[in-house]
Amino acid sequence: MLGAEIPITAILGDQQAALFGHGCDRPGLMKCTYGTGSFLVAHTGNQIVRSHHQLISTVAWTQTNSKDSLDVGYALEGSMFTSGACIQWLRDRLKLIKTAAETEAMANRVKDNGGVYFVPAFSGLGSPYWDMSARGAFFGITASVQPEHLVRAVLEAIAYQVLEVVQAINASSSTPVGRLTVDGGACENNFLMQFQADVLGIPVERPIMRDTTVQGAAFAAGLAVGFWESYEALVEQRQIERVFEPRSDFSLSNFGTWQKAVKRTLAWEE
Known part of the structure; x- marks a missing residue:
């Protein structure tokens, strides 16, 4: 040819x-x-x-x-x-953003996640859980939560997933x-x-x-x-x-709460 x-x-x-x-x-x-x-x-x-x-x-x-x-x-x-697919979901389904690039600025507009945690289990969870029955969820939503908190929680969840695998x-x-x-x-x-x-x-x-x-x-x-x-x-x-470079004053305290949220999504579909 x-x-x-x-x-x-x-x-x-x-x-x-x-x-x-x-x-x-x-x-x-x-x-x-x-x-x-x-x-x-x-x-x-x-x-x-x-x-x-x-x-x-x-x-x-x-x-x-x-x-x-x-x-x-x-x-x-x-x-x-599920990682980049979460950002596509924010854009195409929830309409919270118009482009993926907007998520960076939105996450930086709030000082923290506002107590919101996201589990990206759209099609189950891979490593280290391998649970195909898990399903995605937001936790910790209150009346004070803004779209920026939701976007930040999604980005944080991507990084937390990687952390779990690195720990393994x-x-x-x-x-x-x-x-x-x-x-x-x-x-x-x-x-x-x-x-x-x-x-x-x-x-x-x-x-x-x-x-x-x-x-x-x-x-x-x-x-x-x-x-x-x-x-x-x-x-x-x-x-x-x-x-x-990792910041020396960073606290990993929220990671445990995110793992608590993950556990609540496991075996969601029987």
């Missing part, structure tokens, strides 16, 4: 390609793709890590070394079904996660990324290249044919647009 033979030199799943593109090639490094859902993958080294916290053990990638044998890297993955990864791996690299449409939201860094207590790194899945596939294919010689050099050349 193309009029020429095109060699296939690398094959990766989308989440593994993003992990490769971010340079997460050793324990302590992880990436999160904020799309319709959120998908967090942490490299765990050359040994399989079995999680007892509802995570998926997977292959990060394999590659042929100089002795023509395979080097295998492994990872832990947590899948959260740290409980499963001997090397704690020290940095999160991000991609996907929702990572454009500065409020969300700062809140994510705050609740995790680690830096959140946002590269200029947002479509890291494509970048990772290109890196792997180019390295395989010798277009680039060094993966490490490629990773060092990545351009970082912003690093969100």
Whole structure:
């Protein structure tokens, strides 16, 4: 069809390609793709890590070394079904916003969530619950609640979901996660990324290249044919647009209340 033979030199799943593109090639490094859902993958080294916290053990990638044998890297993955889809719901169904970009300004217009908590279980909950019968809900609504509080609660819920998976990864791996690299449409939201860094207590790194899945596939294919010689050099050349540092005065006290809200949505549909 193309009029020429095109060699296939690398094959990766989308989440593994993003992990490769971010340079997460050793324990302590992880990436999160904020799309319709959120998908967090942490490299765990050359040994399989079995999680007892509802995570998926997977292959990060394999590659042929100089002795023509395979080097295998492994990872832990947590899948959260609904994240960016919540923002689409605010726009298309509730009509609280006209564009996704508005959520950042709205969340910053209020000093806190006004006591409102949101559980994004539109199609059940993924990691670490795996409860398909859970359903979404707002909790803590009073007469003083404004649209800004609802929007902020939705953004906070996205970050809290990621926190739960990171906690599960740290409980499963001997090397704690020290940095999160991000991609996907929702990572454009500065409020969300700062809140994510705050609740995790680690830096959140946002590269200029947002479509890291494509970048990772290109890196792997180019390295395989010798277009680039060094993966490490490629990773060092990545351009970082912003690093969100966690604030030292941030309190995680609301997280427990959010988890209480999650528990009330579990097994909602019998």
